[in-house]
Amino acid sequence: MGTSCCFTRLIVSLFLLVCFAANATMVHGQGLHVGFYKATCPKAEVIVRSTVGSHFNSNPSIAPALLNLHFHDCFVRGCDASILIDGRTAEKMAEPNLGLRGYNVIEDAKSQLEAECPGVVSCADILALAARDSVVLTGGPSWSVPTGRRDGRVSIASNVNFPSFRYSTETLTKKFAEKGLNVLDLVTLVGAHTIGTSACQFFSYRLYNFSAANSVDPSMDPVYATQLQKLCPQNGDATARVALDTVSPHHFDVSFYRNLRNGRGTLEVDQKLWSDIPTRNAVQHFLVGGGSNFHGKFGSSMVKMGNIDVKTGTEGEIRRICSAIN
Known part of the structure; x- marks a missing residue:
């Protein structure tokens, strides 16, 4: 058991090393820098x-x-x-x-x-x-x-072709890769669901008549499924919203990842992060860190995402009001 444990840790470490190395090569978006408004709008x-x-x-x-x-x-x-x-x-x-x-x-x-x-x-x-x-x-x-x-x-x-709540991890990984985001970025950014909510319509299919063999999605913890059925009755309000992290829905922590480990991911696409080995390794990394690993990585992944196809210099404009072009 000790040898197996060490081998698993080695694989996880190698995986994370590759991901962090990829992140290290990331540069800020063209023309972006911290303190851009220091002289022009200091407040x-x-x-x-x-x-x-x-x-x-x-x-x-x-x-x-x-x-x-x-x-x-x-x-x-x-x-x-x-x-x-x-x-x-x-x-x-x-x-x-x-x-x-x-x-x-x-x-x-x-x-x-x-x-x-x-x-x-x-x-x-x-x-x-x-x-x-x-x-x-x-x-x-x-x-x-x-x-x-x-x-x-x-x-x-x-x-608009936003990643679907029913995507496989393979498809989701490709979608993120198209934006310059790797597997570790993917698992990190999805972790924002620790304070998010979802309408019943995006996961209720997992609770009723999921397949010919299973009424409820078998990857979901049965007790949790029962809780969700009470929050989202079969003929209830499809737009009613439910916390994606029912343990600490208003606190930015790693309980979202613990939920995935325990079969308590509300969205199918979230739960699949535990089913696939590369994404599971990242989830485990955040769980082992007790929150510090997750918090440490989240900011850098947000910066990386915030650089996607930015407009700088003379591109675009500075809108006077945000809801309309000048």
Whole structure:
């Protein structure tokens, strides 16, 4: 047993070494750097932090909403705040985005920044900063956010091809790889579900008539399945929301990963992170670290994601209001 244990640890270590080496080669997005607004709008980050904190104090559920908004923005046309643009055919009208919230928080911060330093701070940067501040408010790590993004002028619903809740880990890994994110980034970023929620419609198929052989998804802990059935009755409200981490839904910790180990992943795509060996190794790494490994890695993966196809320099624009192009 000792030899087997050591061998397993060796495999996990080698896997993580490769992933961390890949991360080490990551550079900031072109033109982005920490403290971009130091001279042009020195209070920028303070204003965003204060705005997010004010909304959080009134409604703590805004934290995962803002974090999710940043994810959904970056995975379509890059981190250019195109998710914020209004319009009948804009990104926010695509089905995967219909449940997104937090637009009012970004607009609130933007209006204050426009009063402080007009035409300087982009909506894309506000999104990135608000995501970081949301994590901090829920007990998660802080990190330095490289800024200097500019806002996009295009937002098209048909461009939205956000990773599905029914993807295999292989498909999900490929989707993340297309954005320059590796397996460790994938498992790290999905860990944001520790403070997230999901509508019943995205997992209730796992609870009723799952297959000809199983009424309930056999990868799900039976006791947990019963709990979810009470929260999401078969003919109940499909839009009702359930915490993805029922142990500590408002605290940014590793209990989400413990849930996966125990068959208590709410979304099928989350539970599959435990079924596949490469992703399971990363989950185990975060569990062994007792939270420090997860917190330490989350910031760097967020920075990496925040660099996806950014616009800088003379590209795009600085919107006056975040919901419309100038």
